[in-house]
Amino acid sequence: MDLSERALEVLRQIEIPRTRRPLGDLIEDLSIDGGSVHVRMRLAPAYASKSQLTSWVEQALKAIPGVERVQVEFVQTQRPRPRVLTQKVRFPQIARILVVFSGKGGVGKSTVSVNLAVALAQQGARVGLFDADVHGPNIPTLLGLTEPPVVKEGKLLPIFKHGVHAISIGLLVGGGDPLIWRGPMISKAIRELLESTAWPELDYLIVDMPPGTGDAQLGLAQDVELTGAIAVTTPQEVALSDVRRGIGAFFKLHVPVLGIIENMAYYLCPKCGHREYIFGQGGGEAEARRQKIPLLGQIPLDPKLREGGDAGMPIVIAHPSSPAAQEFGKIAERLMRYFALSQGEQQ
Secondary structure (H helix, E strand, C coil), rough: CCCHHHHHHHHCCCCCCCEEEEEEHHHHEEEECCCCEEEEEEECCCCCCCCHHHHHHHHHHHCCCCCEEEEEEECCCCCCCCCCCCCCCCCCCCCCCEEEEEECCCCHHHHHHHHHHHHHHHHCCCCCEECCCCCCCCCHHHHCCCCCEEECCCCECCCECCEEEEEHHHHCCCCCCCCCCCCCHHHHHHHHHCEEEECCCEEEEEEEECCCCCHHHHHHHHEEEECEEEEECCHHHHHHHHHHHHHHHHHHHHEEEEEEECCCCCEEECCCCCEECCCCCCCCHHHHHHCCCCEEHHHCCCCHHHHHHHHHHHHHHHHCCCCCCCCCCHHHHHHHHHHHHHHHCCC
């Protein structure tokens, strides 16, 4: 095996965080002149920034005997995407579409979606919130929405509340009416509702997914250009084992998983400040390390989260100084910083 073959083999063994794809997949060309290695590679901002990719390549190649210098050049060629059965929908007025998912119900996924969307808006971002949880559309309750959306020129106008443009299928059917749909109907309903909504210019569209891994997740990933996915779990193993399958599903669908949010991470005594880890400790952090993705935040168990949800008043608005609201703000900052860095280094 000559030096160039060895260098390529080394790069193929490096796994890109959040994607489980080898770094070698991004290599367009590799040439060697003496002890100098010149690498041409594609930039994938959703996976990593230029500086991260350069650092990984340099560290890997400089460890090979005989390699003295490494030069990395980025090219703009696009790798063909896997062929899918449907034409993907693109929304040019929406910069990023982020799906929030969980492996099972009851972990607070919708509460996280709402408060994250509002927290992003509080920091100056233009944010939309799409309720794709067709079996349990809770966004209207959590945002305090009661009236159906207005139709203008054949399009639904999202309702603006708490700084967020929101739409939910729960606004189009009776509050107590069950939605008994088969898989293809679910995928079609989500796509049609997305397309029939007059979304304004948005920096982020947060999509609250149904729990689990099924037709809704598969259909959305195949039908819509998604920027990334965010996993929500609680610290206990039963939730972690389910979200693990969800993370694996999005990896297989070639949707980058941006990180994990651990909800109900601990109970913080309001009187003495003692932390009680009711559902176990460190499960989300350990899973993030295992998956090689960031732990975006740990939301404490707070009765005010439930009270605010029932009243249609997210905790980031009702109690902005609470530990839970502060943590949502930090998660929003981390996401905005990540995308600002990726966009800045892409230019």
